[in-house]
Amino acid sequence: MFGSVRKCVNSCFVNTYIVLRNAKLHTRPDFTKNNFNVTRGYYNTLEENHIQFFYQLLGEQRVIVNVSDLERYNVDWFRHLRGNSSIVLRPKTTEEVSHILSFCNQNRLAVCPQGGNTSMVGASVPIFDEIVINTDLMNEIISLDDTSGVLVCQAGCILENLNNYVNKKDLMIPLDLGAKGSCHIGGNVSTNAGGLRLLRYGNLHGNVLGLEVVKADGEILDCLNTLKKDNTGYHLKHLFIGSEGTLGFVTKVAIQCPPKPKSINLAFLGLQTYEKVLKAYKLAKHSLGEILSAVEVMDTPTMQLVNEHLHLPSPIGDYPFYLIIETSGSNEKHDLEKLNTFLDLSLVKHFVLNGTVTSEPSKCQAIWNIRERIPEAFHKDGYVFLYDVTLPLQNYYTLVKEIREYMGNKAHRVFGFGHLGDGNLHLQITVKKYSPEIKSFIEPYIFEKVIEMNGSISAEHGIGFLKAKYLHLAKSNAAINLMQDLKDVLDPKGILNPYKVLPRE
Incomplete structure (x- = not known):
């Protein structure tokens, strides 16, 4: 099997x-x-x-x-x-x-x-x-210390190029996105991008050691530290990680790169219910422990979408839910034994109905293609309203079901997938054609439901322009006022990326 x-x-x-x-x-x-x-x-x-x-x-x-x-x-x-x-x-x-x-x-x-x-x-x-x-011409790799694992580069370096570069020294960038072939590390930092392996390596607030930033008035702020421990005053770099270019222009990044794993295994599993998904995930955490590096979930409509538009069918047949579980370690025999123990126990407990496992790089990439190419299929399915939210795991898929019922025949398709390991759900609603009426029908209803379920209206994509008007649902007036105070200090004329993040008057 x-x-x-x-x-x-x-x-x-x-x-x-x-x-x-x-x-x-x-x-x-x-x-x-x-x-x-x-x-x-x-x-x-x-x-x-x-x-x-x-x-x-x-x-x-x-x-x-x-x-x-x-x-x-x-x-x-x-x-x-x-x-x-x-x-x-x-x-x-x-x-x-x-x-x-x-x-x-x-x-x-x-x-x-x-x-x-x-x-x-x-x-x-x-x-x-x-x-x-x-920043596409700001693409110089400045240095790599392969002992400490610290990379320093310009903000316009493409994420995949950086990963290929450090791979030669048996290191890896602790960030992996579907857009890695075109996104820039400066943009990743400015949005505090998450990605597939946040479960294992954490977010950029923990991995970025230093930044060089240009303020709105042109002053260069050198916080390009390469030390893992530096407790001298305020940690100013954190102001700019996730600020989406509204507080300063990131020009250089120092990021710590963990060792590249010597053993990678990938399992693609079919499950009957979301309750079984949660049980399988809990078992994976306890059984796989330190080698667990990614846990992704997709529902049936998501798989139907990529099959219909990209001709990428499920490699194990049709199931209500699918889990992609990746392990990364240093001992192939040890890692495979732990994974097989988890898989056997999942079958015995009836958490998982079917699945396939591989360690061959090309076949691992084939499985990841199903997950990473989902956004490509959006473009062929009409106009897509896309929502990137974080929810407590017990409410993770409840939102998808409630929105599907709420939309009824107003939507062409409602589907959910995402990073189960960190509670990040990507909920998509496709309609045949955009209209202000359908947008007002969806928003702010969907954000209010997220807050009602004790979630966050933005997990890893930021606030940008499209969510700025809903920031008040997630943050208190005191918090928003402090954000505005920081903006006024660092950019008093408001020239940096206006109309983004902070609510528009």
Whole structure:
């Protein structure tokens, strides 16, 4: 029953974000200002003398003003939002970012920091005509200490490239995302990205040792510490991790990299009920202990989605729920024995109905493709409302069932999947066509239900533009006021990523 995974899924990894970004945008959203109730802030508009300053600083090759070239920087990956920026700047150094922000601050020009533009909540695209500062040319790896495992790099380094680099020294980046082939480490830090293996390695607040950040006025803040212990005053780096570019522009990152595991096993399991999912997860924690590195869950509609649109069927047949359990360790025999013990016990206790296990890299990747390519299927299923929430595990799938009942025939599909190991649910609602009426039907109802279930309205994607108006549901007035105070101190003119995170007046 638990054998090598059948070769029914494509073992060649396809990075969904690159594939779709390079594809022609077959649908172009209306301008965000037309679809959402938002008013442009009191910022100056771009003038010819401003453009000339940027040309002199960066040269014409690194200043984008052509309308057709600007499209990909103005539209978010899900094609929900569309800004109207008329210029994109591509600096290579921290000093260039400093000059840009100093100039923009003096001239009250709003800016939009942007990395790989894979944000799920509209944090990385302009809302109006903000100047886009893209980090794709800030891609230098500065140093790697393979003894301490500390990597220092520029913010524009692509996550997958960093992982490939440290792999040569038997290390790994403690962050793994479906967008790893195009997302930038600076964007990961700015959103406190979570990913598949947070269960094992924790979030970026724990893994980032230091940052270099440029403030709104152009001052360079050097917090680029590479020490694991430094208790000298306030830990300023934490202000910028997860601030989504609203408090400062991250230019360099120091991150600790754990050893690359020598033994990786992956199990793909079929289960009857969500109650059995929880029992299997609890058993996995106790049976696998220190080698447990990822626990992902998907429901039947999710599997139907990837099969229908991407021709990736379940390798074990059809079941109401699926678990992907990964182990990572240093002793292949020891790890496989522990995994087989867990699997045998899961079958005896009737937690699991069927499954397959493999340690072959290509087959492991084939299984991960099913999970990681789910967002690619969204684009082929209509307009998707996507929600990234954290819930107590007993309420994790209750939300999916309640929203499915609430939507009725108004939705084409309601499905849930996510990082069971840290309580992070990705709940998606697809409809044939967007309308303000359907959006108002869903929101804020869904967020109110999350709060009612003692959850968080954002687990790993941040607040960005799309959730800013609902921040008050999750945070007290005192907390929001303190956030605004920090914003006023660090960015008094409000030029950094306006309309994001904090509620709009």
